[in-house]
Amino acid sequence: MKLFVLAIGVHPDDVELSCSGTLINEVRKGNAAGVVDLTRGELGTRGTIETRAAEAAKAAEVMGLSVRENLGMRDGFFRNDEEHQLQVIKVIRKYQPEIILANILDDRHPDHGRAGKLVVESAFLAGLSKIETFDDYGEPQKRWRPKQVLHYIQDRFYEPDLVVDISDVYEQRMEAIKAYDTQFHTGPASTNGTQTYISTSAFMEALISRSRLMGKRIGVEFAEGFVTQKNIGIKSLEDLVLRET
Numbered sequence: 001m002k003l004f005v006l007a008i009g010v011h012p013d014d015v016e017l018s019c020s021g022t023l024i025n026e027v028r029k030g031n032a033a034g035v036v037d038l039t040r041g042e043l044g045t046r047g048t049i050e051t052r053a054a055e056a057a058k059a060a061e062v063m064g065l066s067v068r069e070n071l072g073m074r075d076g077f078f079r080n081d082e083e084h085q086l087q088v089i090k091v092i093r094k095y096q097p098e099i100i101l102a103n104i105l106d107d108r109h110p111d112h113g114r115a116g117k118l119v120v121e122s123a124f125l126a127g128l129s130k131i132e133t134f135d136d137y138g139e140p141q142k143r144w145r146p147k148q149v150l151h152y153i154q155d156r157f158y159e160p161d162l163v164v165d166i167s168d169v170y171e172q173r174m175e176a177i178k179a180y181d182t183q184f185h186t187g188p189a190s191t192n193g194t195q196t197y198i199s200t201s202a203f204m205e206a207l208i209s210r211s212r213l214m215g216k217r218i219g220v221e222f223a224e225g226f227v228t229q230k231n232i233g234i235k236s237l238e239d240l241v242l243r244e245t
Contacts, residue, residue: 001067004031006097006146008088010115011041011075012056013180017207018152019101020063021166021173021224027064028169034067035060036091038115039075045196047182059179062172067095076111080118088122090133093141100149104227108155116151120229123149150226153210160225162232163214167221170211177207 005026009015015023015035023033037056040049047055053070060068071087078084092100102119103112125131127145135141153160166173178186185191185201197203214223234240 001034001095002032003034003066003095003097005033005099005101006092006095007033007035007101007152008038008091008103008115008119009035010038010078010103010111011044012037012052012070013041013059013177013183014103014112014154015101015152016059016063016173016177016180018154019224019226020059020176021169021211021222022101022152022164022226023065024063024169024172024176025164025166032066033063034065034069034095034097035063037068037070038073038078038088038118039111040070040072041075043075044183045194046199047180051182052180055180055182059176062176062179078111078114078118080114080121084118085122085125086131086133088119089126089131090135090141092123092126092146093133093144094135096144098147100146101226102149102151104151104154104156104158106156112154120149148228148230148232150228153225153227157210158225158227160214160217161228162226163218163223164226165215165218165220165223166211167215167223170222 007015007019007023026033041052042049100123103116105116106113123146127143129143133141183198185199185204190199211222214225215221
């Protein structure tokens with residue numbers, strides 16, 4: 001299945017927190033979107049591998065994804081090396097996305113930056129024909145390089161290079177985030193068990209404030225921001241016009 005946009009997150013819920021609105025936008029326009037989680041998030045204090053998998057599946061349904069899969073890398077201990085690059089190359093060639101959304105290159109959680117660099121390097125290597133990979137049926141895969149890799153902004157703030165209006169899909173985006181009952185403050189029951197940095201109501205409030213702040217950058221109510229190492233090209237100046245502000 002060919003995708004227009006593929007979001008890759010190191011932990012289940014990374015994508016929901018950072019770029020789910022952008023994915024929902026594309027799905028609503030009829031563009032195929034998918035998510036690949038690198039790890040099962042097994043080192044997280046709250047929840048289990050099984051509950052997080054169920055939450056990821058629920059969130060995928062909310063977002064309307066065409067596909068979601070997990071590569072099963074070791075949470076906290078995966079590396080940006082040949083073994084792991086080949087895993088990512090295979091999935092890029094499998095889905096042939098035009099755009100990849102990836103973890104930020106440096107963040108509070110070291111997994112985020114390491115995953116971002118892993119995806120960037122793998123996306124480039126996926127375009128080299130002399131790197132051989134094979135699909136699930138043992139057939140050789142064709143080389144494929146996405147046109148753009150955008151890094152979604154996570155815990156640390158970065159001034160965005162690109163801001164996407166998600167105002168029309170904001171409630172659906174929040175529904176996808178709240179699918180992770182074990183991880184976030186979704187109601188009174190969320191106060192049960194050991195509390196973490198992301199399980200408090202303050203974290204959810206900050207998340208909403210970040211979306212409003214990004215929206216303010218472009219004169220809309222809610223938005224998501226991205227940074228990129230590559231210049232973004234347009235065909236017409238009309239592409240720069242969202243609405244009057």
